[in-house]
Amino acid sequence: MSIDIETARRVAKLARIRVEAPDLPKLAGQLNDIVSFMEQLNEVDVTGIEPMTSVTPMRLKRRADVVTDGNIQGQILKNAPDAREGFFAVPKVVE
Amino acid sequence: MSANTWTIAAARDALRKGEISAVDLTMSCLTAIDAADDLGAFVHKTPDIALDQARAADARLKAGDAPDLCGIPLGIKDLFCTKGVPSQAASNILRGFRPEYESTVTSKLFDAGAVMLGKLNMDEFAMGSSNETSCYGNAVNPWKIDDRKLTPGGSSGGSAAAVAADLCLGATGTDTGGSIRQPAAFTGIVGIKPTYGRVSRWGVVAFASSLDQAGPMTKSVRDAAIFLSAMSGHDAKDSTSADLPVPDFEAALTGDIRGKKIGIPKEYRMDGMPAEIEALWAKGADMLRDAGAEIVDISLPHTKYALPAYYVIAPAEASSNLARYDGVRYGHRAELQAGDGITEMYEKTRAEGFGPEVQRRIMVGTYVLSAGFYDAYYNRARKVRALIKRDFDLAFAAGVDAILTPATPSSAFGLGEMASADPVEMYLNDVFTVTVNLAGLPGVSVPVGLDAKGLPLGLQLIGRPWEEGDLLNHAYVLERAAGFVAKPGKWW
Numbered sequence: 001m002s003i004d005i006e007t008a009r010r011v012a013k014l015a016r017i018r019v020e021a022p023d024l025p026k027l028a029g030q031l032n033d034i035v036s037f038m039e040q041l042n043e044v045d046v047t048g049i050e051p052m053t054s055v056t057p058m059r060l061k062r063r064a065d066v067v068t069d070g071n072i073q074g075q076i077l078k079n080a081p082d083a084r085e086g087f088f089a090v091p092k093v094v095e
Numbered sequence: 096m097s098a099n100t101w102t103i104a105a106a107r108d109a110l111r112k113g114e115i116s117a118v119d120l121t122m123s124c125l126t127a128i129d130a131a132d133d134l135g136a137f138v139h140k141t142p143d144i145a146l147d148q149a150r151a152a153d154a155r156l157k158a159g160d161a162p163d164l165c166g167i168p169l170g171i172k173d174l175f176c177t178k179g180v181p182s183q184a185a186s187n188i189l190r191g192f193r194p195e196y197e198s199t200v201t202s203k204l205f206d207a208g209a210v211m212l213g214k215l216n217m218d219e220f221a222m223g224s225s226n227e228t229s230c231y232g233n234a235v236n237p238w239k240i241d242d243r244k245l246t247p248g249g250s251s252g253g254s255a256a257a258v259a260a261d262l263c264l265g266a267t268g269t270d271t272g273g274s275i276r277q278p279a280a281f282t283g284i285v286g287i288k289p290t291y292g293r294v295s296r297w298g299v300v301a302f303a304s305s306l307d308q309a310g311p312m313t314k315s316v317r318d319a320a321i322f323l324s325a326m327s328g329h330d331a332k333d334s335t336s337a338d339l340p341v342p343d344f345e346a347a348l349t350g351d352i353r354g355k356k357i358g359i360p361k362e363y364r365m366d367g368m369p370a371e372i373e374a375l376w377a378k379g380a381d382m383l384r385d386a387g388a389e390i391v392d393i394s395l396p397h398t399k400y401a402l403p404a405y406y407v408i409a410p411a412e413a414s415s416n417l418a419r420y421d422g423v424r425y426g427h428r429a430e431l432q433a434g435d436g437i438t439e440m441y442e443k444t445r446a447e448g449f450g451p452e453v454q455r456r457i458m459v460g461t462y463v464l465s466a467g468f469y470d471a472y473y474n475r476a477r478k479v480r481a482l483i484k485r486d487f488d489l490a491f492a493a494g495v496d497a498i499l500t501p502a503t504p505s506s507a508f509g510l511g512e513m514a515s516a517d518p519v520e521m522y523l524n525d526v527f528t529v530t531v532n533l534a535g536l537p538g539v540s541v542p543v544g545l546d547a548k549g550l551p552l553g554l555q556l557i558g559r560p561w562e563e564g565d566l567l568n569h570a571y572v573l574e575r576a577a578g579f580v581a582k583p584g585k586w587w
Contacts, residue, residue: 003462015414015461017279017444017454027458034459037519041475044482051477054533055291055305055484055535060334061560075195081428086504088423091437 003031098123101538103167103318110156110166117166121145124168128212128262135585136247136257138173138231139181139214139312140410155208160350163321163345170257170266173214174221175201175309176298180211180303185221185229188427188448190556199309200309200332207325209231212263216253218486219450220276220417221302224524226252227510228452234508237583240390240549241541243509244585248278248524254312255282259583265313265322266513269299271306272405279312279421280502280553283542283581284316285319285574286312287567290560291535292337295330303412304335306311306405316541320344323563339561347564348571353387355569356493361526362398367439371546372501379543379554382576383569393495395486400479401530407476408521413453414460420448427512455518484534497569500527501551502540527555537563539570543548543577551581 003011008028012019021067036057077083081088098106098120109115114353127140145168152166176182176194183189188268201211216234218226225246226234234252236245237260247402248255251268255278258266268275269286287310294309311322328500329338359380362371366534422428422444429443449457463472490498504526531538537560540553554573558566 002336007462008458011462011465014465015458016418016438016441016445016452017457018439018446019447019454027455030455031459031462032519033408033519034455035462035472036462037522038403038472038476041400041407041472041479042372044397044400044475044479046475046478048479049478051474052481052484053333053477055480056335056534057287057335057339058292061331061338063331065131072195078195079192079425081422081426087445090423091435091440093437 003028003035099127102314103264103321104315105322106161106167106264107277108523111161116151117156118146118163120166121149121168123265125229126211129587131226131260131572134236134237134260135216135232135234136253136260136262137170137213138216138253141180142463143209144180144473145210148205152208153209155282162207163323164204164325164340165382166210167264168210168212169204170215170254171201172211172254172265172269172340173217174269174300174302175267177201177211177214177272180214182214182300183230184220185217185231185579186448186450187230187421187427188445192291192425196298199295199332200299200326203326203328205369207327212277215257215266219254220300220413221250221269221271222413222452223249224273224277224521225249225293225510225513228450230450233510234239235510235587237283237429238254238507238550239583239586240503243335245507246281246510248281251278251312252276255279255284258282258312260282260587265311265318265444266313267309269309270532271302271409273525274399274537275310275312276528276538276555277503277524280542281507281541281552283579284312285316285539285541286310286313286525287319287323287563288537289323289530290537291565292335293561293563295328295336296335298361301335301416302408303418304408305412315347316567317348317573319539320348320567334409343565344564347568349568350572350575352383352572353444355388355496357383357388357390357495358393358490358498360393360395360398360500362395363500366580369505372552375554376501379522379573383499386535386576389537393490393498395490396399397479397482398530401533402522402526404476404483405525405529405533406459407472408480410456410460411464411473412460414457414464417453417457420445423535452518456545468519468558480533483530487534487536490494497566498557500555500557502527502555505580506546506548506550506552527563531557536560537566539566540577541573541577543573545581546580
């Protein structure tokens with residue numbers, strides 16, 4: 001599998017990272033190098049092996065379904081690049 | 096000797112005996128830090144916080160209520176969220192971010208009376224092996240053999256440089272593929288990555304959540320044991336943190352490893368391995384044998400596939416974790432043009448805020464998780480990961496107590512020397528360390544000698560899950576046998 005310029009453009013779009021057109025060939029080349037490196041995994045016989053979901057054989061803890069904090073609107077918004085009237089502000093989403 | 100050069104253990108004892116105050120000890124570190132800007136280690140200094148904490152520690156010491164870390168000045172990797180103090184993960188996308196909360200690790204350290212000197216340089220989002228991807232610029236290795244500036248390794252490069260240069264008594268690091276152990280080896284210090292789940296990840300900026308673990312970077316194995324005990328423990332805020340008692344790791348340092356079985360994995364003898372590394376490895380095995388351990392050859396057959404599996408799994412998790420940086424809730428937001436909508440805001444913000452290596456890894460992760468490739472790459476990598484872990488399980492089941500390997504394929508290289516290399520070449524730095532993260536095991540890097548150029552080299556010991564005490568005891572034996580006392584000459 002090789003990554004062409006069109007694939008690189010699509011991946012950048014999916015990742016929501018703007019990559020200018022002149023930079024796409026270099027990006028495609030680098031992604032290709034990395035993906036070819038991964039191709040070694042095809043040499044491994046993985047028949048009957050389950051994909052690892054947890055590295056330690058322990059059950060995730062559950063907690064009671066109760067509110068543990070709240071009323072911290074000021075703290076939540078404190079680091080926002082643009083916060084107004086108690087909300088995060090973003091460019092217009094709906095026309 | 097100025098107090099900033101002390102070990103944690105020595106400082107603890109001196110503080111308790113009243114031979115020095117926490118304030119004076121802290122001042123000696125602050126003075127050393129201010130004279131070491133050339134190392135690029137401390138990127139946000141917090142002297143006011145440090146002195147307040149030191150005064151509080153002195154009061155506790157006087158009252159006789161002093162845990163081991165009470166009054167000990169530490170550096171904190173920039174990956175840890177520290178309340179009210181910039182916590183940027185060395186990324187421009189988090190410029191200006193001051194968390195409203197404290198990470199569990201730093202909370203525990205502060206509760207134990209530790210003093211924070213400031214935040215330490217690192218690779219951006221902990222992605223790198225040379226500290227060259229940081230938005231703050233490079234951290235520099237205090238070890239120097241000619242005109243060149245050398246890398247302290249990465250991603251915990253600032254932590255390693257700060258400890259090796261005696262700017263602090265110890266530092267926090269994090270390790271996703273070797274980011275504590277490789278820089279420790281490059282700078283002649285000790286670094287341990289604990290078992291996955293031993294230390295809470297809450298409040299530590301996430302890179303690859305199934306691999307990330309925080310751990311201490313210190314001047315001695317004893318210090319690592321003291322520091323690790325203080326960091327560890329169950330945390331309800333991290334569902335992957337283990338609800339297991341934390342042993343007194345320092346008490347495990349008996350120096351007795353008679354009858355222990357040490358595995359030497361043949362697959363770690365890589366083609367083209369420098370003779371010096373091979374010789375150091377053999378020397379380390381001899382030291383453990385002389386201490387009464389039995390050295391056995393073992394096989395970890397899937398070792399070769401650890402790096403490619405890692406470079407699928409880690410970017411996949413990173414692409415998901417780093418989706419949160421969108422210019423809405425915190426950090427940088429790009430200037431928008433008239434007519435730009437929310438998608439342009441995301442794309443411009445992320446293009447401006449993330450550096451090239453982080454962008455590359457997010458995109459690799461996006462690719463391997465995308466429709467049509469998920470099974471071929473991501474699921475296959477997770478199956479290979481299960482096989483890598485099984486290799487270790489079988490070795491331990493056969494009675495091996497610890498595994499000895501080199502820590503790094505070379506000593507520290509020059510900053511900028513890998514600039515023209517392709518990304519994969521840089522990834523090879525993690526070849527001996529990455530297996531340990533994939534298998535969730537504890538691993539420690541111990542300085543064992545200098546190479547012919549005069550630069551430190553380390554060996555790695557890998558232990559059974561949850562047996563950090565036993566692992567550190569092996570490291571302690573190696574440390575004592577190696578007698579590594581060399582320090583970098585001060586040029587900064």
